[in-house]
Amino acid sequence: MSAKRNFSLSIFIACKAMRQLAMALFISGASLAATAAGNPQDANARYQAERAACLNGQSNQARATCLREAGAALQESKRGRLGDDQAADQRNALLRCNALPADDRDACQRRIAGEGTTTGSLLEGGVLRELTVPDRK
Template identity: 40%
Template sequence: MRFDKTPELLGIAITVVAVFSTFSVGAISANAANAAPPTPAEQRYQQDRANCLAGKTAESQKTCLKEAGAALQAAREHDLKSPSPSQIAANERKRCEALSGADKTDCLKRAANIDTTTSGSVAGGGDIKETVTVIPGTPGTAPADIHPETMPPTAAGPTTLPPKPSN
């Protein structure tokens, strides 16, 4: 078999490929131009992912990436939003409703940050709020004197106390 028309067919094939590639590049660039900008959830995911890959988190990279992906999915499905400070305060007060008496009063003090110290961090497992309530003793009663040396031994404790260190 002889192919006398090979150069002509090759030329036609190259022309067809060039035309189709021009249309496909145009279509791709048109899709890129019409693409919606990333949502805040997608932007947050990209930031979280970058932090995971850079090792800027307290968890392993695998866990971090998994959590970032799960947060993005949850945001897409439920349109999650961060609560406002007033919503957070209302939620704190609502948790106190199940309590009564002094416990409820102390809970509301912690919710309002009255006489309360806060320590901890989200990365460390959460914030810890502590309120110290001083309960005065009854007037006229002496404080109890406790002498461990004269107390009977407990089942878990030593039978004799170790000697006091001398300075």
């Protein structure tokens, strides 16, 4: 097998793994948000559904990890500490921009603020945010 073909295959496998991870995170996040919004009976019902998905291999996670996450979500829901805080999500996204060099950081923050175009979804394997900035020459 040529090096180019091997490299392409490696990228394909990595992309597939990333899509599966994104799907698992999306499903986990959606179920966590639904659990947070409901009462304890809803939380228990959600836990049972998540547990069944773990045991049936439908979660795209290792069984032990899936069961641990489902149990942790149930406990956090019972403590009232499970929520869907979009402001916190925004702050976290902006904090990730801080790791970039100054020019890239500014563009990152602008993309998070909604400038530019956004395509894709977690179900498709990722969200791509693009911002075209003029060259500073």
